[in-house]
Amino acid sequence: MxxxxxxxxxxxxxxxxxxxxxxxxxxxxxxxxxxxxxxxxxxxxxxxxxxxxxxxxxxxxxxxxxxxxxxxxxxxxxxxxxxxxxxxxxxxxxxxxxxxxxxxxxxxxxxxxxxxxxxxxxxxxxxxxxxxxxxxxxxxxxxxxxxxxxxxxxxxxxxxxxxxxxxxxxxxxxxxxxxxxxxxxxxxxxxxxxxxxxxxxxxxxxxxxxxxxxxxxxxxxxxxxxxxxxxxxxxxxxxxxxxxxxxxxxxPESGSTVMIDLKEVGPTYYFAPPRVFEALLTSVMIRMEDAGAIKRSMFHHFMNVARRVGPARMDGKALSLGDRVSYALGNLFVYGPLRNNLGLSRVRVAYTAGEAIGPDLFTFYRSIGVNLKQLYGSTETAVFVCLQPDNQVRADTVGIPIQGVEIKVADNGEILVRSAGLLKGYYKNEAATAEVLTADGWYHTSDAGFLDASGHLKIIDRVKDVGRIRGGANDGAMFAPKYVENKLKFFPHIKEAVALGDGRDRVCVMINIDFDAVGNWAERRNLPYAGYTDLAQKPEVYELIRECVEKVNADLANDALLAGSQISRFLVLHKELDADDGELTRTNKVRRGFIGEKYAVLVDALYSGRLVQFIETQVKFEDGRTGSVSATLKIQDAKTFSAVKAAA
Known part of the structure; x- marks a missing residue:
């Protein structure tokens, strides 16, 4: 144009x-x-x-x-x-x-x-x-x-x-x-x-x-x-x-009225990072847990129908008469009212990007009739590199290269992009520009991935973050921290995770719980707590998180490439990671290196075999004041699984 x-x-x-x-x-x-x-x-x-x-x-x-x-x-x-x-x-x-x-x-x-x-x-x-x-x-x-x-x-x-x-x-x-x-x-x-x-x-x-x-x-x-x-x-x-x-x-009028305004506007074209879709689903599940027995029963029954039938229906596949009738009833009693309540009843196309979205979360929205898709791009590429066609939507890819985009994969697995949408350069930074833009117009994305047999792009991690386990039973195994973190964040009870392991003999993680989701979970079990720090260290919460970690390990064991990235030990942080404290970027991406230095005492505790560790952390409040949060954190081992050998 x-x-x-x-x-x-x-x-x-x-x-x-x-x-x-x-x-x-x-x-x-x-x-x-x-x-x-x-x-x-x-x-x-x-x-x-x-x-x-x-x-x-x-x-x-x-x-x-x-x-x-x-x-x-x-x-x-x-x-x-x-x-x-x-x-x-x-x-x-x-x-x-x-x-x-x-x-x-x-x-x-x-x-x-x-x-x-x-x-x-x-x-x-x-x-x-x-x-x-x-x-x-x-x-x-x-x-x-x-x-x-x-x-x-x-x-x-x-x-x-x-x-x-x-x-x-x-x-x-x-x-x-x-x-x-x-x-x-x-x-x-x-x-x-x-x-x-x-x-x-x-x-x-x-x-x-x-x-x-x-x-x-x-x-x-x-x-x-x-x-x-x-x-x-x-x-x-x-x-x-x-x-x-x-x-x-x-x-919208303000950040606090977005959900109300979303329902009033009823957008037809909608975009949100995964954390927004996670928050919407968490609010739904919290309300359903508090609903009466009949409503809960109807919701779970029709959601089972939606999970079985919905994705195929969204992809335009043929359905049996029984499935069409069951889904239509579900749409009348559950899916339609739910889309309306979320403000997504008129959405024709919805996109998510910025981070990987959990397959269960992704499937939930598509199953209730929201045409949610993934895209791949960055600031340097003016966003649109790969998009998912309506009839080729999968949770494990970010789509196909669209009009005007060329993609190739370097020998080290890095994705290179060429299109008319690339940056002109980095301002006053010729050295950085030369690092990412080649003379013949290819942009180095710094993302590791590959194009599968159907031409869809799969992202593994940042190239610089893909490391190796050194020592122990998994010596030499690939370690992809973002891949592990995203698998943990697929669980509604886990808001953020920081995976460590490059150059070490095993993988350990620091976890932020989702305060709303875990708080609601605790209240339904009559488990008292006095704020985030107290709730995060409850033995019952550690058991809940351990189950999530071990499910991730079982999943990783089935991946021959990343089975060595299973989590051996974990802890739940005493505070939420925050951009104001330098732990996240303004787009809520983990600053892993900064966190590793800031919480060095916790990293040492994880790898030295300690069971508890005291820490005091300075925090910045919204009004600009500073304070501190301290706690004695528990450190727990997690069960790992033998790697499943690929078929010959």
Whole structure:
């Protein structure tokens, strides 16, 4: 698609000016913005930014949730040939230092007082910041910092400028070329400073259109934009594809109202990482455990029918008359009401990505009639590399290469990708760019995997994380930590896991329980607890987790390649891993190296054979205060199984 984001906006505004482009829920009421209204807002924002001194090629930081005015500012920045840089709104101020300094940012746009405060906190260390514009004025009336102003005032000054210079905006848009830089996304920085991934209008829109063609998306789709705009996945689904297809993007009132808003909107095209689907299912199972005996019995009966019949039905396979009738009854009494309760009753296509999704979880949604599929991609590839066709959906693959994508597997098992959606490079980091982009256009994904006989891609782990067991009965065996962690996280009682074993004689893991799921499990057994730390160390909880670990071991024993990755010992952590404590990235990926250093005393205890270990850990609270959590953790052995020999 050889065009730009601002040109697409103007095209939609010209062809269907009164059609809804975005909706925003405010004070419980959905407010609609038409394409013509969005185009006018973008024009006024662009004129205002031009007056404020924004020049072509500059970077503009945008921090906040999905809001129409923040989308308009992003488009306005692009219309001037400048580059929007979305940052995570839940990050602490110190995390903004590197991106803002690296990109030499003068202009920042913030959603509300919380984001303004974080920018003002670091302003002394970022002397280039000259302008901070905010969308929500609540709490900011008495602020008098230099360069701080409301978006409302920016739009007003821009409107006056536009009236005096009616051709300025369209002239500016015409100067922007598809090959110009459209956005920069900072990676999560699991091993050091984040890298700025530079994308052009052409690269982002090429992949957005390829994904839209694959799933036959139209202007009639409804999308709920609730994930961080700084995450490239959210940006592609609710920004790039929004402009490529012209569908409606709905912005929830707040993070706490997402579930209510999801039900009200009833999206037709839905995207969520596995943790969101896990949370939805956990809430369903908790409610069902609390339901009456008749409801529970009916639910379990029809869910057995769904597991047996649903996936085949979703794949378009022929069903017997009895199965069709049974499923129809289940749809009437269980599946239909359940989809409606989850807000997924109108979903035509749903995707999950970012982490592996458990086969049971995946099958659950498909069995109740939700067309849930997996995709493979990254920030550097503009998301869309592999997608699952409707009739070829499997839990153990991430789909086939889609239009415009070439894939090959290197000798070390690394997946290489070539497409028109690849990054232009890493900003101010030629060495890192040279490491991932070859002269003939291949991108090194750093993921290990293979294409199976049917052309579907299977991911094993990160190449750098695939290690070897050294010593003991499994000396030389392959160790894939992420593969092991994902198998553990498939259980609803386990929220997070950190697997250790590379260069060691056995595999040990540190586990986070899912506080809601395990808390409900404990309450139904009249097991009292006084918070996460207390619940995590209950003997009954350890027994519950041991059963999960040993089921994973039994499964691994059937895999000739990874049987040596079975877990010998485990412990349940005294606190939840948290991005604010540096243990997770802002996209909730485990920072395994950092955790290994931070919890070195626990790692030593696991491998030295100790049965208990005291630990005290500093934590950061939401309001910025710090404190500590301490506990004496139990360490438990797990049963391992003999590897099942492959048939000759």
């Amino acid at each position: 050889e065009t730009t984001f601002p040109r697409l906006l103007l095209r939609h505004a010209a062809e269907r000016p009164d059609a809804p482009a975005m909706r925003e829920k405010e004070y419980g009421i959905w407010q609609t913005h038409t394409w013509a209204g969005m185009a006018q807002m973008v024009e006024h924002a662009a004129c205002g930014l031009h007056q404020a001194g924004l020049t072509r090629g500059e970077h503009v930081v945008v921090i906040g949730a999905n809001r129409p005015r923040l989308y308009a500012v992003t488009l306005a920045v692009q219309a001037l040939g400048a580059i929007p840089v979305p940052l995570y709104q839940d990050a602490v101020g110190a995390e903004y230092l590197f991106p803002i300094t690296n990109a030499e940012v003068r202009f920042c746009v913030a959603e509300d007082q919380e984001q303004v405060d974080k920018l003002l906190e670091i302003r002394a260390q970022c002397p280039l910041i000259s302008h901070i514009f905010y969308d929500d004025p609540r709490g900011l009336r008495n602020y008098s910092e230099a360069g701080l102003a409301s978006l409302e005032s920016l739009l007003e000054s821009g409107a006056a400028f536009a009236q005096q210079h009616p051709q300025f905006f369209t002239t500016a848009v015409d100067k922007v070329e598809p090959g110009d830089v459209a956005a920069m996304f900072f990676t999560s920085g699991t091993t050091g400073n984040p890298k700025g991934v530079v994308h052009t209008h052409a690269s982002l829109l090429n992949r957005a259109q390829a994904g839209a063609d694959f799933d036959r998306l139209t202007a009639n789709e409804e999308v709920l934009a609730y994930l961080p705009p700084a995450w490239v996945g959210q940006n592609i689904f609710s920004y790039a594809q929004w402009l490529a297809c012209g569908y409606i993007v709905n912005c």
